[in-house]
Amino acid sequence: MHEWSLASAIVDSVDKWARDNGVNSVIKVVVEIPTIAMIDLEILRDAFNMLKQESRLANAELEVRQVSPRFRCRACGYVFSEDDVNKQLRELMGEYGEEYPLHLMPDLAPTLLKCPRCGSHDIEMLESQIRVTEVVTK
Amino acid sequence: MNLEPLRELARDRLTGRTVIAITSGKGGVGKSTIASLMALIMSRYGRTTLVDLDIHGTSIPRAMGVQGRVHEVSKEGIEPIRVLENLGIISIRGIIGSRYVVLPGEREGSVMEALLAFTNYGDSRFVMIDMPPGMSDELLVLGRVTNFMPIMVTTPSKQSLYVVEDLIRYLIDAKQQPRYLIVNMSYIQHGASIIRPFGDVNMAYELGKKYGLSIIELPIDPSLENYIGSIINYRGELLSKLEQIVRAIIEK
Numbered sequence: 001m002h003e004w005s006l007a008s009a010i011v012d013s014v015d016k017w018a019r020d021n022g023v024n025s026v027i028k029v030v031v032e033i034p035t036i037a038m039i040d041l042e043i044l045r046d047a048f049n050m051l052k053q054e055s056r057l058a059n060a061e062l063e064v065r066q067v068s069p070r071f072r073c074r075a076c077g078y079v080f081s082e083d084d085v086n087k088q089l090r091e092l093m094g095e096y097g098e099e100y101p102l103h104l105m106p107d108l109a110p111t112l113l114k115c116p117r118c119g120s121h122d123i124e125m126l127e128s129q130i131r132v133t134e135v136v137t138k
Numbered sequence: 139m140n141l142e143p144l145r146e147l148a149r150d151r152l153t154g155r156t157v158i159a160i161t162s163g164k165g166g167v168g169k170s171t172i173a174s175l176m177a178l179i180m181s182r183y184g185r186t187t188l189v190d191l192d193i194h195g196t197s198i199p200r201a202m203g204v205q206g207r208v209h210e211v212s213k214e215g216i217e218p219i220r221v222l223e224n225l226g227i228i229s230i231r232g233i234i235g236s237r238y239v240v241l242p243g244e245r246e247g248s249v250m251e252a253l254l255a256f257t258n259y260g261d262s263r264f265v266m267i268d269m270p271p272g273m274s275d276e277l278l279v280l281g282r283v284t285n286f287m288p289i290m291v292t293t294p295s296k297q298s299l300y301v302v303e304d305l306i307r308y309l310i311d312a313k314q315q316p317r318y319l320i321v322n323m324s325y326i327q328h329g330a331s332i333i334r335p336f337g338d339v340n341m342a343y344e345l346g347k348k349y350g351l352s353i354i355e356l357p358i359d360p361s362l363e364n365y366i367g368s369i370i371n372y373r374g375e376l377l378s379k380l381e382q383i384v385r386a387i388i389e390k
Contacts, residue, residue, distance in 0.1 A: 004213040005256045009143035012150050017141055047213075074242075099211050101234050104256065107248040111239050121240050129248060132141040 002104055003040055006033075006130060007047035010062070014135055015055040023137045026060045030134035034106045034127055035068045036082060036089065059138075067127045069109070075120035084116045144248075148255035148283040151215075157265045157286040158387070163305035164298040165271030167291050168322040170197035171362065173268035174369050175376055176289075179384045181225035184263030187218050190229035191250055191280070192270035194239050199231045203367040208232050215258035221370055228257050247275035254283055273305055281312055288316040289383065290351065293323050294336040299345060306349050318383050319346055324355035327375075354379060 014029050029048075033039050041064055048062045068082045082089070092112055093100050101108050110123040158180075160173040170192070177188040190198035199205040202221045209232035210217045216233070218226025230239060230253065241249065259265060267286065269276050280286055288309050292302045302319070309316050321342045326333045339355060346353045356379055365372040 001211045001213055002256070005147070005215045006143075009147040009255065013141045013143040013146035016146055096235070099208070099233075104211065104216065104233055105249055105252045107245045107252065108234065108239075108241070110245055111234070111237070111241050122242060124242065125245070128245075130143055132143060135141075 002099070003043040004047040004051075006039065007044055007051050009130070010048060010132060011051045011055055011057055014057055014060075014132060017135065018056040018137070024056060025138040026057045026135055027138050028061050028063060028134070028136035029057065029132060030063045030065065030136075032065045032067050032127070032131045032133050034129065035066045036102050036109060036128075037106045037130075038093070038100070038103050039066075041066075065133070069106070069125050069127045071109075071113075071115075071126075072124045073115035073118060073120055074122040074124055076115060076118040078115055078117040080116055085113050088113050088116075144251050144255040145282060148251060151255065151257065151259055152265060152284040155259065155262060155265050156387070157267065157280075157284045159267040159269050159280060159286045159288050160291060161269040161277075161288050161305065162271060162291045162298070163273050163301040164292065165195075167293050167298055168356075169271075169291050170201060170268050171369070172289075172291055172320060172322065172356075172376075172380065173266055174198060174201045175372065176380050176384060177225055177227075177264075177266040178222070178370060178372075179377065179381050180264045180266060181222055183384070183388050185224045185261050186226075186264040186266060187257065187259050187262040188225065188227045188266045188268065189253065189257065190227065190231070190268045191253065191276050192268055193230045193241070193246065193249055193253075195270065196229050196231045196239075198227050198268055199229050201366055201369045202227055203369075205231060206236075208235065212258060214260070215256045216253075217258055218260075225370075226260075226262075228253065243275070247279050250276055250279045251283070254279070273308060277308070277312075281314065286314065287387070288314055290316050290319045291322055292319060292342060294321055294334070294339045294342060296341055299341050303345055306345065306351070310349065316349075316351055318354060319351040320354045320356060320380075320383075322356045323358045326358045354383060356380075
């Protein structure tokens with residue numbers, strides 16, 4: 001369900017950008033989404049296609065690039081990837097079910113995950129947020 | 139390309155609503171209790187969403203007795219937990235459950251922004267924000283997405299008032315002039331006499347005069363502690379005092 005809010009955020013922000021910049025028709029929107037959010041891309045596209053109707057994105061297609069966040073532990077310096085915390089992520093999904101917190105807010109990762117080497121929560125994370133990286137206009 | 143999808147969504151969703159932030163700068167002065175009581179009063183005048191933005195020290199769910207509940211998520215967003223027909227609450231506790239929240243600073247603002255953006259405010263006329271202590275991301279995040287009305291809370295202690303003065307100065311610089319300074323725990327009514335356990339409140343009145351704030355003194359009501367978990371049933375003296383502020387806001 002959360003995919004609908006994300007689609008709304010994408011449509012709203014791009015539509016506002018188009019209005020502010022005198023663009024009448026957007027034909028493509030490229031977004032990056034962190035993989036740890038476990039977004040259902042089919043639902044996201046359906047929601048995007050419904051919500052875009054009354055906007056300057058009415059003819060736009062949505063391209064989604066899923067990016068795997070990179071982590072660095074500030075306590076011990078260990079650099080790690082999503083694969084290294086896969087077990088922790090699976091446990092979280094088992095504990096919380098469909099609406100697990102990182103689905104709604106990937107930025108919560110440092111409080112839910114621990115450094116796989118030293119166990120610290122002091123984790124720096126790159127590519128953690130949904131981002132609009134490209135808008136193609138007519 | 140510098141688009142901020144969540145920020146835009148938060149702006150959109152808060153537009154047209156009266157957003158009130160209960161804030162202090164200092165911790166332990168009673169912000170969450172006052173936010174809860176003011177939200178209760180507000181909800182008599184119109185649908186109200188109370189957002190607990192204190193992500194590290196969440197208090198609202200416990201005050202309301204819904205600490206074990208999780209938020210449902212619909213197509214419209216994160217659904218507030220209804221504690222009254224006209225009052226819903228939103229907090230990180232309803233997302234993360236009973237776990238502690240320890241976040242590096244650079245993540246705090248993003249989590250707060252997500253909470254403000256993804257909430258389904260529905261037809262809420264009022265949005266009450268319980269701010270965390272300190273002067274940090276919460277002020278910047280909220281200022282980016284809405285023109286909020288700050289209501290300051292302090293105790294009579296100079297330690298608290300010095301911090302509050304910093305925050306007042308910041309808010310005035312940010313063009314968010316506060317109009318009310320609530321001096322919580324000002325006195326205890328004992329029979330016909332008034333006892334001021336933390337001394338006089340002169341400094342609060344001086345600040346009020348200097349910066350153009352009305353002062354509202356709240357008493358210590360020991361019975362309030364009995365309502366932690368069922369604060370919606372509280373009918374004590376604090377309510378009538380806070381109602382003055384609510385009425386003034388609504389009439390404005």
